Amino acid sequence: MSLLTLQGRILVPFIMGTYQSERFSAAKGQCDLVRRRDGQWFLLVTVDLPDGAKTPTTDFLGVDLGVANVATDSDGVKHSGDGVETCRIRHHTRRQGLQKAAAGRKRRGRRPKAIRRKLRDLSGREARFRKDVNHTLSKTLVAKAQDTGRGLALEDLKGIRDRTRFRKAQRARMGGWAFHQLRTFIAYKAQRGGVMLEIVDPRNTSRECAVCGYVAKTNRPSQAEFRCGVCGHTDPADVNAARNIRSRARAAVDRPNDHGGCRHPG
Template identity: 75%
Template sequence: MKLTLQTQLLPTSEQAALLEATMRAFNEAANWLAGEAFARKTANKILLQKLCYAELRERFGLSAQMAVRCIAQVCEAYKRDKSKRPQFRPLAAVPYDQRLMSFKGIDRVSLLTLSGRILVPMVMGKYQQERFTAAKGQCDLVLRKDGKWFLLVTVDLPDGTKPPTTDFIGVDLGVANIATDSDGQRYSGNAVEAVRIRQHALRRSLQKAAAGKKRRGLRPKNIRRKLKRLSGKERRFRANENHRIAKSLVAKAKGTGRGIALEDLKGIRARTRFRKAQRARMGGWAFRQLRTFIEYKARLHGVDVVLVSPAYTSQTCAACGHAAKANRPSQAEFRCVVCGHTDHADVNAARNIRSIARAAVNRPKVSEQHQDLLFA
């Protein structure tokens, strides 16, 4: 499977200027080429290279391979939606392949710029170092809003060996509890919500102060710098929590020889209405990100992941199977009106998810001519 490792570059001010100039030239060239591709209604790399390669190099100063990568980048973007002309931001990521860059160990990388190659120091964490030997193919050069440079390195790792799976850890996804498993463990969302509220209040206060300064004819440079430092802080904290939860669930599944069963929540925002006070919290619910983290970590460790329908899992009794809205007297409480079974609502839902996954995996497999006898 393919993973992307984030490594930080530590260029000098002169090197950073060269990288930025290269990035701006590449994206300016991509914007011009996107207009040519849109005018001709073609995403054919061979045709665009024949028509525009020489002008790309002459007009924007790109090297031969950079011009080739620019053509490929534009064609890939235009193929996604041929009804509109692709637009490239001046500081959008720039692809670097093995002809444009080379690693000099794990602490330096040689990158091609408009003025030739430069050797840039590079740092990475232990996680990246363990997987760095599998680096393969294209990397992306990225300049973040805070002025930091990163190289996103693609690595190709083998999937883990999967043993036969007959049991699962059911996982119920939510907001108050980000995840709850069928063993009864709950991963609270209180820390994420506290960060969201604090960051929202701080941004609002700073924006109000900046607006006040502007009205008085002052330049709120210090406030803008503070807002820039805050940018992405909530998102990074949320991603870290999701990584932590995913790692814990996968480790538990691997250690007990089970798979992981998740709810398929695709389209839930479109089919669910929220009160105004809930919209900001629900808008930041990163259930898709958590699912992605679980899936790729599970593949690395040979753990099966299955998706099940979430329909009625929160209203169905895990003990007797009776389903009714009356089984949920409150958001967190489950009490079956038939058998009297009580549990935390999220734990009960996770156990239902586990049961659905187990039933699907352990269903007898029979030939088509015998299916009518099995289900008669």
């Protein structure tokens, strides 16, 4: 990397991973050199990659995004959110302890400089962990859709925190739910891989029977269970929702003039 300094131009070596080195030849425009809070330096490079060849499809892999399970697909495969929640609780507990110690030092007239430094070092670790989980999960879902010749279908979850009420025990977990980031990762990976992405109406996906179409609040006897009050169909609630998402995406493709969803062809 060539840098112009007050002492003249210098050449600085830098390290790239496999993912970055495979794409560096597509670098476009200027690069930014940034220093993170932990003292590490990073080179931010914009790359211009072509979209993948578009694959026409009439079938979809429905994906229900959640909290207990970060994602569940219409094939019944679940991706647990326990690891993300464990990370959130661990960092939250450490922050609370450090903040309490800092407050105690202030009361005794001592400057909690070392504690502030630890809090600064801790900042961002949870976010980076979530980002890594979302990158891995989005890559897995897009690869599965590619391998099976299907598109991907997601719910339109814009504003879900404003229109949905959560129990007190769920609020902290829901507040850290990075579903928008996961959807963004899925969208750009799908576009790059030529996978069609269909965004469907989320209304009643959790209350509608994926077999007979009966919709009722009583179809959900518990948070995790779905049991249809008409045909008796049972399924884990998130699997049933994912299958409804798949059905709505297929219906949108069959009715191209129906603008109930938002289509993003890869």
